[in-house]
Amino acid sequence: MELKFVKRDVLKEKPTDETKLGFGRIFTDYMLMMKRDGERGWYSAQIEPYGDLQLSPAALVLHYAQEVFEGMKAYKTDDGRVLMFRPWDNIKRLATSAERICMAPFDQEFVLNSLYELIKMEKDWIPTSPGTSLYIRPTYIGVDPFVGVQPAKEYLLYVILSPVGAYYASGLSPVQIYVESKYVRAVKGGTGHHKTGGNYAASLLAGEKAHEKGYDQVLWLDGKENKYVEEVGSMNIFFKIKGELVTPMLAGSILPGITRASIIELAKDMGIPVTERRISMEEIYEASLDGSLEEVFGSGTAAVVSPVGELIWEDKHIIVNGGKMGETTQKLYDTLTGIQYGRIPDKFGWTVEV
Numbered sequence: 001m002e003l004k005f006v007k008r009d010v011l012k013e014k015p016t017d018e019t020k021l022g023f024g025r026i027f028t029d030y031m032l033m034m035k036r037d038g039e040r041g042w043y044s045a046q047i048e049p050y051g052d053l054q055l056s057p058a059a060l061v062l063h064y065a066q067e068v069f070e071g072m073k074a075y076k077t078d079d080g081r082v083l084m085f086r087p088w089d090n091i092k093r094l095a096t097s098a099e100r101i102c103m104a105p106f107d108q109e110f111v112l113n114s115l116y117e118l119i120k121m122e123k124d125w126i127p128t129s130p131g132t133s134l135y136i137r138p139t140y141i142g143v144d145p146f147v148g149v150q151p152a153k154e155y156l157l158y159v160i161l162s163p164v165g166a167y168y169a170s171g172l173s174p175v176q177i178y179v180e181s182k183y184v185r186a187v188k189g190g191t192g193h194h195k196t197g198g199n200y201a202a203s204l205l206a207g208e209k210a211h212e213k214g215y216d217q218v219l220w221l222d223g224k225e226n227k228y229v230e231e232v233g234s235m236n237i238f239f240k241i242k243g244e245l246v247t248p249m250l251a252g253s254i255l256p257g258i259t260r261a262s263i264i265e266l267a268k269d270m271g272i273p274v275t276e277r278r279i280s281m282e283e284i285y286e287a288s289l290d291g292s293l294e295e296v297f298g299s300g301t302a303a304v305v306s307p308v309g310e311l312i313w314e315d316k317h318i319i320v321n322g323g324k325m326g327e328t329t330q331k332l333y334d335t336l337t338g339i340q341y342g343r344i345p346d347k348f349g350w351t352v353e354v
């Protein structure tokens with residue numbers, strides 16, 4: 001298949017004040033759009049003006065949530081180069097997420113190369129102020145106009161771009177996290193391990209309740225015993241206990257974060273021991289009482305490395321490191337973003353210049 005380009009007549013105005021970008025509200029001039037149907041397979045791929053989709057009200061995705069997505073970023077270096085971070089891993093995860101909910105396979109290399117073309121075209125949209133980047137949202141949906149429950153034959157795979165600042169309004173200030181003991185996000189054997197939109201829909205009610213109580217995010221526990229920590233939904237989670245980093249192991253209901261995997265490698269490279277295992281809220285609470293809970297932070301593409309200042313679990317308030325960002329969290333943030341923005345040599349081979 002050949003990638004085509006459709007020009008727009010008038011370009012949009014780019015944001016002038018990068019301190020006001022926020023997250024995910026502004027979109028660039030162009031998007032990548034790929035189409036597939038049952039007869040021809042993938043038959044169209046083009047970079048075209050960003051705009052609304054036209055879908056049948058009966059489109060499968062609107063009824064049965066046959067949708068998967070990714071979150072990636074492009075970064076501008078101080079000398080004006082454009083870098084992406086492990087983009088092949090995101091495209092691979094998009095493909096495995098799609099497989100889990102019976103969506104048609106796609107040519108990963110073609111999608112990745114087309115994405116590079118889109119980023120090259122839109123490079124002037126990449127903000128340059130500290131902490132800003134161009135957020136990339138690949139989205140894959142089944143669109144047959146049919147209201148029976150079955151996998152789609154017709155698909156759209158598109159990529160939109162958004163210049164962004166920090167994901168959390170509070171920036172790098174530590175967030176307060178509400179530990180959810182009633183609702184669950186995902187169970188083993190379900191779709192929690194994959195990036196399906198439905199996982200996020202399932203998280204909204206608890207998220208709203210946590211917001212009403214004044215907390216930023218929800219920390220999910222396992223769906224079976226309601227004891228073991230899973231993830232935050234917008235990020236994976238790490239605890240520093242007695243000098244060791246502990247993060248919940250991937251056992252089928254937690255998203256295998258690419259930032260999570262990078263943090264594990266970076267920490268080990270810094271000589272910090274890392275263990276992936278089950279960790280209960282009881283253990284975290286005990287560690288906070290005896291002073292061995294040193295730091296807590298989340299990791300994700302959007303969230304980067306976000307310090308957690310407080311965990312609210314039932315009637316207990318667990319204050320972490322006096323509510324301040326810890327030394328290890330800061331070091332991991334600086335090293336990860338140093339690699340992503342090309343300030344630190346990338347000995348891991350994670351970045352690619354576009």
Ligand code: COI
Pocket residue numbers: 070071072233234235300301302303
């Ligand atoms: C990302 O980190 O890119 C995600 O997709 C999480 C989303 C909730 C913003």
